[in-house]
Structures are given as structure tokens and as C-alpha cells.
Amino acid sequence: MRRGQKWGIAFMVAALCGTVGCSGANETQKAANKAQKAADETKSKTEAPAPDTAQAARLTGKVLHFVSGKLGDKGFYDSAERGLQKAAYVYGFKTATVEGGLDSSLWEAKLREQIASQAYEVIVVGTSTIKAVFMKLAAEYPKQQFVFYDDKIEGLPNVYAMVYSQSEGSFLAGAFAAMATTDKTLSGANPDKAIGFIGGLDTAVIRDFQSGYEQGAAYIDPDVRVETAYVGDFTNQAKAKQLAEAQYESGGVDIIYNAAGGAGLGMLEEGSELHRYAIGVDSNQNGLYPGTVLTSILKNVDESVFRALSEYRGGRLPFGETEELGVKEGGVGIARDELYEKHVPEAVKEKMKEIEAKIASGDIQVQSSLTEEAP
DSSP, X not given: OOHXXXXXXXXXXXXXXXXXXXXXXXXXXXXXXXXXXXXXHXXXXXXXXXOOHHHHHHOOOEEEEEESSXXXXXXXXXXXXXXXXXXXXXXXXXXXXXXXXXXXXXXXXXXXXXXXXXXXXXXXXXXXXXXXXXXXXXXXXXXXXXXXXXXXXXXXXXXXXXXXOHHHHHHHHHHHHHHHTTOTTOTTOOSSOEEEEEESSOOHHHHXXXXXXXXXXXXXXXXXXXEEEEOSSSSOHHHXXXXXXXXHHHSOOSEEEEESGGGHHHHHHHHHHTXXXXXXXXXXXXXGSTTTEEEEEXXXXXXXXXHHHHHHHTTXXXXXXXXXXXXXXXXXXXXXXXXXXXXXXXXXXXXXXXXXXXXXXXXXXXXXXXXXXXX
């Protein structure tokens, strides 16, 4: 309230008091208070900012999941899709999914078509295989907002990105495998200290899987040998099956870690046929081959996508940033279900709890091959 207004109201009070006398002072004060309240409300309305009508018009609640591949991998993409559907169920987002297909040369045109339609408030995209195309299009369409999972995105204020500490998750896999490979209570284990790793594409991210796996194995026993092979893509199940057979039959390996996405399903199948062991990836794959897939390393993509859309809904999503989600944040972990409880030796289960707690607390420091500090 301006000074002149205060003096005006005071003058009114004095005049009224002189007219009605001291016995009417209470009524006069009420009238003054009412006048002051009206003046304050008028001032508040005139100084309040105008509503952002453009922002209000943009909030459609429509979210697209663009899959740089196909659903049905029982892993990464299926997990992201679950997160989208959970957000639709809990918060009422109107969701749609478009599969880019297996021909990566078509991804740019398909994604561009969806962005140019201006039909979606947020577009969810992954993974590192589409990063270059995605960054190009996100820069061309700065008004479109994106959530990107499984790679770091820099320099784009319309993109929120999530990376998962695959090195920490894979450390858990390596420690688990190193204990399982010589555990006498597991009928499919042999005395050789040899474990396997099969990756998809030989990329920096998959090499980080490998690095974490090797660190976890060495934490348990530095003498454990890691046999490594790469499929060359994330779809060729037949080749992954062939590579797994070579490791199981010729390499002395009795347990292999799947870091090959959909291609790794062939690896899991081979393990089941030979009555050897495997570790699943991204989603809980224990139930695919009960008793031979002893556990799975989870990249909790579903929960991270749901979390991102929840934060977006609340206006808290930090666009322009990349967040790393590790064991401590629940971004990665080990799949414990009834099959895990039934088939995994008690000593291994207890040790895995201890290792997870130490990673979360920082007592175990897992190096990432994506950083300069990594060996």
C-alpha cells in the first residue's frame, strides 16, 4: 500500500470517529479494516503476473515412446515401455508407442515425422544406438521436450537424460559369477575359475559393462578368468547362442553374463540346453529359464522413466541435465525373486547383500571405463 493510501484511510477513520463519537469507535475501526483489505486486494490483483497461456495450451498430457528397435526384447525396451504404461495408469498420461524397427537407417525419418506432428508434449527415446540421430533432431526442434534414457546428452536445454551405472550393476554380476563358478552346491558348476561375458555391439557403454564385470570378479577372486565375446549387434540370437556354446564347451566357462540385449536371449537358451548358468540383463530374465538363469542385473529403466514423468508432471524435471542412477539411487540392482531364493546358494545371497550395501555406502568404489579415472 502506498503512503498516500494509508493517510487517506487514517483520515477517514478520524472523520468517522468525530461524527459518531467515541462509542462508535469499534464500528469505525471495522470499516477502516475493510477499506484497507479492499485496497490490498486491488493492489495484489494488479501486480500479479499474467498466466502463461502458451504453457497451459502446451500441456496436453500426451507422451510418445519412440523405440529405436522393436519391443519384445524382454529387456531394455520392454522395461521402458512398462515405465510409460505405469505413468499412464498412475497419472493419466495419454501414451503412444512407435517402433523404429531394426533398420537404423529409417530411424531419423520416423522420429522426425513424430516430432514434426507436434502431437506430443514429451517424447521418450533411448538408447545410445540412436544418440547421434536424436541429438540432431532435438537441436532442430528446440520447442519439443524429450526424456532420453541410457546415454548422456549435453548442450540441449530441451532434453532430460538418464544414464545408469552399468559398471556398478555389472560389478554385482561379476561378483556373483565369481562365487557361483566354484560353488560345489551348484550342480552345473565346474572347478575351473572361468566365467563368460557376451556383449552386443562393441561400444563404450558395453565396454563399461565388461569393465564392471571384471572388477566384480576380481573383488571376489583375482584368479578368476573372464572369457569375452561380442555379437556385433543386439538382435542376432543365433550368433549369441553360438558364442555361448564356445565359451561353455571350449572355454571351461560355467556361467555367462548377458550384455547383448535381445541377442542375448540366444545365449540364455544355450545355457539352459547345456545345463549351465547365466545372468540376465536389464529386466528380470530369471523366469525365462528357471534354474539356469540364476539372477539378472536390473537397469531399472521402467522406474526411471516413471520417475522422470512424475517429476515432469510436478514441474521439477531438470531439462538440460543428465542424471546418473546407480545402486544407491535404485537405478541398478540384482533381481531377487522366488527363483533366486530357490536356486542361489545362501552364502552367495548373503555376500551379495553385503556387496550392494558397500557400493551404496561408497565403501566399494566401482570405476567406470567411461571416465578418465578408469584403468
